[in-house]
Amino acid sequence: MTASRKLALGLAVIAVAIGVVAYNGIRSAAVYYLTPSEFAARPDLASARVRLAGTVVPGSLRHADGRVVGFHITDGTSALGVRYDGPLPDLFAEGREVLVEGRLAAGGILEASQVITTHPTEYKEGPGR
Numbered sequence: 121m122t123a124s125r126k127l128a129l130g131l132a133v134i135a136v137a138i139g140v141v142a143y144n145g146i147r148s149a150a151v152y153y154l155t156p157s158e159f160a161a162r163p164d165l166a167s168a169r170v171r172l173a174g175t176v177v178p179g180s181l182r183h184a185d186g187r188v189v190g191f192h193i194t195d196g197t198s199a200l201g202v203r204y205d206g207p208l209p210d211l212f213a214e215g216r217e218v219l220v221e222g223r224l225a226a227g228g229i230l231e232a233s234q235v236i237t238t239h240p241t242e243y244k245e246g247p248g249r
Contacts, residue, residue, distance in 0.1 A: 153219055155195035171221045172200065172230065173238075178214040190229075193218060204232040211237040 121129075153171040154162070174193030182190035190203045202220050212218065212235065222232035 156193060156198040156200040157195050159200065160198050166224050169221070169223050170230075171219055173217065173219050174200070175217050176212070176214050181214060188212070193220065201227075201229040202232050202235075203229050204235050206233075206235070208235055209237040211239070 153173045154165075156172060156174050159165060159170060159172055172193065174195050177192040177194050177199055180192035180199075181188050188208055189205060190201065192199045192201050194200075202222075203225070204220070204222075217238040219236040219238065220230060220232045221234040221236075222230050225231040
């Protein structure tokens with residue numbers, strides 16, 4: 121085998137290795153979210169760490185020691201209870217869309233490790249402006 125063929129083969133192996141590493145990195149970094157209905161239809165995810173998107177159900181906030189410790193999210197079809205022990209984002213409110221990440225605990229409650237609010241899709245100017 122000539123030196124130029126060895127070089128070409130070596131470069132091809134390196135290119136394939138870089139491609140495989142890049143593909144695996146992108147695939148593992150991509151985080152998808154489900155709605156409560158989709159999550160309920162996937163019993164195989166009952167023990168997996170998941171990210172769910174939904175709207176905070178009005179009237180579902182549970183308080184303890186002056187702070188929110190739980191709430192329900194819905195996609196309009198199904199609802200799921202969420203337990204969260206941590207600081208909530210400033211935009212968190214009833215009726216607001218949120219992303220919650222965590223695992224399903226006993227009693228069918230999602231034990232969240234992270235709560236993220238989404239921003240409204242339209243800007244509404246405040247009064248007096």
